[in-house]
Amino acid sequence: MAELTAITDTVHFARTELVNWTLVTDDTGILVIDAGFPGQRDEVLASVRELGYDIDDIHAFLLTHAHVDHFGSAIWFAKNHGTPVFCHAAEVGHAHREYLEQVSLLDLAMKMWQPRYVVWSATIGVKGALVRDGIPTAHALTEEVAAALPGSPMAIPSPGHTGGHCSYVVDGVLVSGDALVTAHPVSTRTGPQLLPDLFNHDQAGCERSLSALGMLDTDVLLPGHGPVWRGPIREAAERAAR
Template sequence: MSAQTGSGSTPLGIEEVVGEVVIPPGVTGPDPLTMDVRSYAVAQPAGIVIIDTGMPGSEAGIAAAVEALGGSFADVRDIILTHLHQDHIGSLFAIADRAPLAAIYAGGPDSPDIQSPRRIRPIGEGNAIQDLGVFATPGHTPGHVSLFHEPTGTLFIGDAAASAQGDAVRGPEVFTADAGQAEESLARIAGLGPARILFAHGAEIESPADALGRLIGGPPSQG
């Protein structure tokens, strides 16, 4: 799905890739849980950026997203992994092989635990990859990062939050490494007042800054 956003600035070209992950019975409850999982191809000044590589087998969808931006894998310069979970890194080897010019990045504490075909460059608070500012948002994993395109107010939130039924929600507690850190991270990125949030799990929502405010003001998830 193609989307552009702009707040009086040059629109940001984004292509979304939607896949699916099935959580087996007994992990989050007695029944299996099917969740969408989203990766993004983003047009940037020095080349296309891929944010997360999805489940294994996602390379065809990511290739289509890159092509929809008018490029090819030869134009991909950066691959950013929001965190180390398999549904976000599953196609890393396939994408890295097809995009040999792309640098690979992940949050510092997560990067040693991610298998990669070439060196992962650790990133953290205050770094920037092209026009995307890096925010350390630990909690879901120790090295979880979110990415903010300040000119358009677009936040790529990874798994720091998800969306369901048109509102922002927390992810299942079983997948959260440190719930206290996760709450602190949510409060920090809510302070950015994003005009738009692109989730790794769940579709875009209206009034995302208000939704984050409601989320951090409510009770922690018991899921």
């Protein structure tokens, strides 16, 4: 099960070994930012219930990007429960699976001489990493939609990892997705970092977005992978750029 940490009165961080998501609550319900792998649906639902909400209280899923490890369980929620799914306008086509900006199996195969890639690939395979379904009902997050969601998240476009990757600031906390992470099962680094190049659609874009995130005035970072990081975001961005 995901390990839940209260970050503010309204923001909770759900951490798993593979990928994280963030829960934002108010008296009208709950917003889930990112959704884990398809096979993590029970963990996502358990995290919602741990906060005293249930499936009907989920206002929406808000995606940082449409990679399978971040939107997986939302495929099921959207299809079987009609839960709304939002992402940046430039990521909608990706969420619909009109195209795929995800590391290829061939690129991964080239890394299989490294044991941590072998272990990780086997683990995520079980969680549904090879699912190719899109979310046909995914929509662009507009200012009007954002204002009505729990926490009224502010979109911080951070393209690079994918073309329409977007981070969010909610209740003063940065939810960075994969634009800035603090660990990854295939990485030997710890602390703020970019993902390995092979996972990034546009490496130069990642570096530009990292600089932009570094200018935000927040001091809590909830990454897509790895633990919470506390400190000025500028410092996190500088460390990741090294």
